[in-house]
Amino acid sequence: MFVLNDFSQAFSKAIQLIFQLDPALLEIIGLSLRVSMTAVLIASLIGLPLGAALALYKFHGRGIIVALLNAFMGLPPVVVGLVVYLILSRSGPLGVLGLLFTPTAMIIAQVCLITPIIAALTRQTILDANVEYHEQLRALGAKASRMMKTLLWETRFSLMTGVFAGFGRAIAEVGAVLIVGGNINHATRVMTTAIALETRKGDIELALALGIILITISLIVTSLVMSAKHAAYQYHS
Amino acid sequence: MLHTNIIANMNDVNVLPLQVKNLQITKNGNALLKDVTLSIESNNVTVILGPNGAGKSLLLRSAHGLEDLSKGSLMWNTNIPQPQQSWRAYIFQKPVLLRRSVRANLEYVLSLHSINKANYASLIDAALEHTGLSQLADRNARVLSGGEQQRLNIARAWVLQPRVILLDEPTAELDPNGTAGIERLIKTIAQQGTKIIMSTHDLGQAHRLANDIVFLHQGRLVEHSSADTFFQQPQTKMAQDFIAGKLLNGD
Amino acid sequence: MEIKKTMYRMSATIFLLLITTSIVNADEKSFITLSSTTSTDNSGLLDYLIPKFKNKTGVDVRVIAVGTGRALLLGERGDADIVLVHHKISEEKFVENGFGIGRRDVMYNDYVIVGPRKDPANIKQLKHAVDAFKLISQHEVPFISRGDNSGTHKKELELWSLAEVNAQKYSGAWYREAGAGMGATLNIANGMNAYTMTDRGTWLSFKNRDDLTLLFENDPPLFNQYGVILVNPERHEHIKYQHAKQFSDWLTSNEGQQAIADFTLENQQLFFPNAQREIASH
Numbered sequence: 001m002f003v004l005n006d007f008s009q010a011f012s013k014a015i016q017l018i019f020q021l022d023p024a025l026l027e028i029i030g031l032s033l034r035v036s037m038t039a040v041l042i043a044s045l046i047g048l049p050l051g052a053a054l055a056l057y058k059f060h061g062r063g064i065i066v067a068l069l070n071a072f073m074g075l076p077p078v079v080v081g082l083v084v085y086l087i088l089s090r091s092g093p094l095g096v097l098g099l100l101f102t103p104t105a106m107i108i109a110q111v112c113l114i115t116p117i118i119a120a121l122t123r124q125t126i127l128d129a130n131v132e133y134h135e136q137l138r139a140l141g142a143k144a145s146r147m148m149k150t151l152l153w154e155t156r157f158s159l160m161t162g163v164f165a166g167f168g169r170a171i172a173e174v175g176a177v178l179i180v181g182g183n184i185n186h187a188t189r190v191m192t193t194a195i196a197l198e199t200r201k202g203d204i205e206l207a208l209a210l211g212i213i214l215i216t217i218s219l220i221v222t223s224l225v226m227s228a229k230h231a232a233y234q235y236h237s
Numbered sequence: 238m239l240h241t242n243i244i245a246n247m248n249d250v251n252v253l254p255l256q257v258k259n260l261q262i263t264k265n266g267n268a269l270l271k272d273v274t275l276s277i278e279s280n281n282v283t284v285i286l287g288p289n290g291a292g293k294s295l296l297l298r299s300a301h302g303l304e305d306l307s308k309g310s311l312m313w314n315t316n317i318p319q320p321q322q323s324w325r326a327y328i329f330q331k332p333v334l335l336r337r338s339v340r341a342n343l344e345y346v347l348s349l350h351s352i353n354k355a356n357y358a359s360l361i362d363a364a365l366e367h368t369g370l371s372q373l374a375d376r377n378a379r380v381l382s383g384g385e386q387q388r389l390n391i392a393r394a395w396v397l398q399p400r401v402i403l404l405d406e407p408t409a410e411l412d413p414n415g416t417a418g419i420e421r422l423i424k425t426i427a428q429q430g431t432k433i434i435m436s437t438h439d440l441g442q443a444h445r446l447a448n449d450i451v452f453l454h455q456g457r458l459v460e461h462s463s464a465d466t467f468f469q470q471p472q473t474k475m476a477q478d479f480i481a482g483k484l485l486n487g488d
Numbered sequence: 489m490e491i492k493k494t495m496y497r498m499s500a501t502i503f504l505l506l507i508t509t510s511i512v513n514a515d516e517k518s519f520i521t522l523s524s525t526t527s528t529d530n531s532g533l534l535d536y537l538i539p540k541f542k543n544k545t546g547v548d549v550r551v552i553a554v555g556t557g558r559a560l561l562l563g564e565r566g567d568a569d570i571v572l573v574h575h576k577i578s579e580e581k582f583v584e585n586g587f588g589i590g591r592r593d594v595m596y597n598d599y600v601i602v603g604p605r606k607d608p609a610n611i612k613q614l615k616h617a618v619d620a621f622k623l624i625s626q627h628e629v630p631f632i633s634r635g636d637n638s639g640t641h642k643k644e645l646e647l648w649s650l651a652e653v654n655a656q657k658y659s660g661a662w663y664r665e666a667g668a669g670m671g672a673t674l675n676i677a678n679g680m681n682a683y684t685m686t687d688r689g690t691w692l693s694f695k696n697r698d699d700l701t702l703l704f705e706n707d708p709p710l711f712n713q714y715g716v717i718l719v720n721p722e723r724h725e726h727i728k729y730q731h732a733k734q735f736s737d738w739l740t741s742n743e744g745q746q747a748i749a750d751f752t753l754e755n756q757q758l759f760f761p762n763a764q765r766e767i768a769s770h
Contacts, residue, residue, distance in 0.1 A: 090566030090724055098726065100567050101521060101552060136333035139301060140393070141323065141349045150345075154336050182552040185535070200671035201530050202694035 010208030017209055029213065032190040035103050035177070036170040039110035044163050047115045051122025052148045055130060066123070072116035077109075081176030084109045088180065101182040106190070109176040114166035121162030122152075129155045157229050164225045168218060191217075252315040252324060252400050253432060254278040255300060259309035262295050270295050270456045273309070277434065277449070282427045284447035284464075285436040288485055291453040293436035297405050300434060301327040313401075323350040326394030328404040332386050334378035339370055339389055342378050343396045350397060364396035368422060384415025391422055402426065404435035408442065420446060440480065444468065452476055454485055519548035520731045523560075523568035525639055526669040528714075529553035531597075531689025531758055536751045541738050547731045555638035555669075563587055563717065566724030570732040571717045572739075575639040579715045588717035594739050595748050595759040596713045599643060600691055601704040602674070603629075603683035611683075617707040621651040628662040630682035631655070632673050635665030639712070644685050647709060674700065687712065692753040714759075716740070739763070 017025050054066055086092050088100045088108070099105045129151045137147050152159065174192035181188035183197060191214045198207035260273040270292040277283050285293045298304045299311050315324070335342050343361045352360070365371045368388045373381065378389055387407060394402050404423070408416040423446060427433045437443055443450060443464070450467040452460040452475075460467065460476050471477045478485055528534060529551055538549045552562060556575050562568040564587045571588065573579060574597075582588045601611065601620055609627040611620040624631050625648075633655070634641035648655040655663045664682070666673045670690040677684040678700045686694075691702065716736050721729040738744045740763035748761045 090726065091564075095566070096726075101550065133333055135303065136329060139303060139327040139329065140346055146349065150335070182550075184550045184552060187550055199675075200526065200669045201690070202671045202674055202696040204696050 007208065010205050011212060013205050014209035014212040018213065025210075025213075027186065028189055028191055028194050028210075029217070031103065031188070032171055032192070032214075033217075035106045035190060036110060036167055039107045039114060039170050040163060040167045042107070043111045043115040043118050043166055046111070047118030047162075047166075048122050048152060048159065049148070050115075051119040051124075052126045052152055054119070055123045055126035056144065056148055056151075069116050069120050069123070073120050075113060075116070076175070077113055077173040078175035078179070080112050081109055081179035084112060084176065085179045100180065101184060101188060103181070103188060105180040106177045106188060109180045110170040110173070113173065113176060114170050117169060118162050118166045121165065122159055125155050125158045125162070126151050160225060160229065164221065167221065171218065172214070252313045253280060255311070255313050255434075257296075257299075257309070257311045260296075260299065260306060260311055261308035262292075262299070262304060263307040268307075268456055270299075273453075273456075273458045275451060275458055275461050277451075279449060280430065280432050281448035282423070282433040282435070282446050283449040283451060284443045285434065285451045285453060286440075286443045286447075286479075287438065287453035287459075288479070289438055290455065291438075292456040293438070293453055294405050296451075296453065297403050297434065297436050298327075301325060301403050303327070323397045324400040326397060326399045326402050328387075328390050328394055328402065328407050330406045330409050332390035332393075334381075334386060334389060336379055337377065338375050339365070339378050339381070339392075340374045342389060343393060346393050346396055352397075360396050360398075364392040367395060367425070368392040369418070382415070384411050384418055387411060387415065387419055388422065391419070391426075395426065399431065401432040401434065404433065406436055406438070408437075408439075416442075440482070452479070454479075517548055518546065518728075518731060519550050520569040520728045520735060521550050521552060521567070522570050522572060522735070523552045523554065523558075523562040524572040525556050525559055525574065526553045526671075527638075527640060527687045527690050528572065528574070530669075530671060530693060531687070532693065532753060533689070533748070533751050533759060537739075537744070537747055540747055541735060541744075544738070544743075545731075545734055547734060549735060555634075555636045556642070557637035560587075563719045566719065566727060569719055569728045570735060571719065572714060573639055573717075574712050574714045575642050576713055576715060578639075578642070579717055582717060587720055587723060589720050590733075590736065591715050591717045592736065592740050593763050594714045594716050595745075595761045595763070596711050597759045598688055598705065599640070599685050599710040599712055600688050600702050601683060601685050601710075602677065602691060602700050603703050604681045605699050605701045607701075607703055609683065612703050614704065615707070617647060617704065617709050618650045620704050621647050621653060624683055625651070625653040625655065625658075625662075628658075630662050630664065630680050632677045632680065632682045632684040633663065633665045634670065634673050635667045636669070638669075640670060640685065640687060643710075643712060647685075650709070685710075688756075689753060689758045692756065692758070713762075 054062060054069070084105065085100070087094050088097070088105050089095055090100070099108070133151060133154065134147070137150060142150060172192065174196050177188075177190055178193050178196060181190070181193065183189050183193040191210055195207045195210045195214070198210065255277040257273055257275050260270060261268060262270040273296065285296055287293050295304060299306060335345055340361060343364055344357060347357055347360060362371070365374055368391055370385065370388055370392055373385065378386065381389060408419050411419065420442065423433060423435070435446070447464040450460070450462060450464055451458065452467065454475055460471065460473050462472065467476065468480060471480055475485055524534065530553075534549075534551050538551075542548050552559070552568060554562070556573045556578060559568070559571055559573050560578055560582050563571040563582065571582070572594070579588075579591055583591050601617070603609070603611070609623045609629045611623055614620050614623070633644055659665055664676070664680070666676050668676070670686055671694065673684055674686060674690065674694050675696055676682070678696055678698050681699065688705075716739055718729065718732050718736055719727050721727040745761035745763055748759050749757060751757070751759060
């Protein structure tokens with residue numbers, strides 16, 4: 001079993017699939033992107049202010065929340081998937097919503113996974129920025145809530161790193177979306193669950209090809225971010 | 238001249254005298270400022286002078302509410318309702334500017350004090366012209382030179398047309414050119430009737446700018462007199478030594 | 489500066505478009521949720537049958553493919569409307585406990601034993617599956633079990649039991665429990681030059697064979713009966729009972745049964761329809 005041979009075969013298969021614009025493939029890629037982008041958006045809407053608040057406001061139990069946050073950063077996706085499944089299952093507390101085995105369930109699971117990452121990275125970024133800016137902003141007359149907004153905006157390029165770290169984790173995970181999504185053809189099949197399926201079926205070539213496409217998308221997104229950051233640094237120093 | 242006075246004629250508002258009574262600031266068991274009592278009354282340039290470690294910054298920061306007092310009191314004479322601070326601005330030695338254009342930095346300050354948006358443009362343009370930054374209005378604040386950044390710092394204070402501007406060693410980090418520019422600016426602002434209180438350890442600067450000297454050494458008020466008096470007839474030996482360029486010993 | 493602004497605006501718009509389509513993509517079409525096993529799904533039978541059913545009735549069937557145990561659990565929890573698995577004992581228990589109603593036979597397929605081409609346990613010439621299992625244990629050649637509580641796994645354990653071998657005693661030695669699906673298990677068997685029992689369907693579509701060869705087949709104990717069960721709507725209000733019954737009826741109708749027989753993989757018929765013609769009890 002020559003590994004090199006597998007890879008070159010998989011690579012040419014991947015190119016083939018892409019150029020054919022295979023509709024099944026496009027559907028899977030499209031769903032992956034939609035689910036993970038939505039999850040990142042929601043996770044950012046929660047995680048950015050949460051992280052900033054943890055950095056700037058003192059209150060009882062803050063230390064515990066921060067510790068929990070850091071612990072949750074390393075949550076195994078499968079565990080998250082299981083918990084979300086139990087909650088969304090018809091026999092579970094939120095069963096009436098009928099969300100199981102839909103893209104929404106997958107988004108929820110991914111939000112649970114990446115919000116801690118975004119919140120923790122935001123907290124650290126804002127903490128550092130606060131050291132630099134706090135006194136000056138206070139002297140200018142900014143109140144606490146305004147300071148938070150200002151710091152979030154000032155550090156936006158560093159925060160983007162956290163957001164894209166979250167996106168990377170979301171689009172690459174398989175455990176959670178498999179359990180809550182069910183990998184249903186034409187409904188909840190994304191790149192990672194498709195790869196798992198093809199590997200299980202023994203179609204290694206197709207699985208590798210999908211994997212190559214997934215990595216390529218990751219690379220494209222990462223380089224977009226890096227060039228945005230680079231441009232920003234040049235302009236904003 | 239360039240005062241547009243859209244927000245009210247600040248010069249009509251009187252916040253003086255600044256009364257300081259038995260002020261003490263202790264940190265980590267050390268009394269960094271002790272037993273300081275003085276009254277700043279006249280509407281001109283007061284310079285807080287003294288060697289490093291004298292407590293100049295602390296006193297200045299106290300005047301802007303940036304320090305908690307361990308003992309005593311510091312009070313401005315004002316009934317101006319909240320939000321209070323737009324009548325008083327503070328210039329740090331090293332400015333922290335926002336990562337945005339010069340103009341946007343000024344807009345930011347205005348937005349903190351509920352100024353009518355319609356007035357932004359004229360207020361900002363005036364401040365920019367005043368500080369010679371009009372050409373740089375759209376440049377990112379962080380790429381400006383040290384002197385330009387400090388001028389922006391001052392513009393940021395000036396755009397609110399404050400009654401008082403406090404400056405903490407504003408030229409300590411600048412080269413002679415930059416320093417000259419800032420000193421010119423301070424003089425102009427003072428001439429228009431804004432009260433200036435600034436700290437420096439530089440005798441020459443005090444000479445050039447001060448109408449009024451508050452001389453501190455090791456946390457204590459040594460002398461408070463007019464500039465003429467201070468330089469020509471210093472009341473204390475310490476002041477005399479300082480003017481003569483000698484290093485001062487501890488008490 | 490202007491270029492950047494437009495770039496930002498463009499990407500923001502694309503981003504928002506993607507997200508709104510994702511939300512708007514709610515299900516207006518009618519469908520039922522079928523929980524079945526990975527081996528059934530892998531065979532391609534469902535991909536073949538479902539479009540025919542959908543064309544006829546307009547009802548789509550969404551398949552969740554997991555192990556037998558999990559498939560039944562989904563039915564129990566009301567997360568599926570209908571269950572199609574292949575372990576009669578578990579199925580009957582499911583109905584007994586009130587989670588399902590109207591269990592019917594649908595079809596059967598069969599299992600085969602695959603192993604290294606050299607066949608160290610020499611099972612090729614045997615007539616009975618039970619003997620094959622005996623020989624494998626005697627020779628202590630590596631055997632990979634699904635180990636995942638699936639229908640296949642349970643069938644395998646039945647055969648060990650008939651062979652009077654306590655295979656699990658040797659777990660970690662020559663008997664390896666994979667805890668995985670059929671494809672993954674075959675991958676492991678391939679990698680370890682081991683024997684394993686697989687359903688014919690997965691085997692026929694399994695591409696990663698290398699040295700792995702079909703060594704034993706066609707003994708009745710290896711036949712694998714499929715049952716379809718409707719999830720009890722009295723247990724869960726929202727169960728799409730009518731549509732699920734439509735599917736169950738169709739599977740056991742002449743049309744459905746013929747379709748099952750017509751399905752081939754690598755030109756071989758995989759599933760043999762054997763539904764009874766009586767009406768299901770409710």
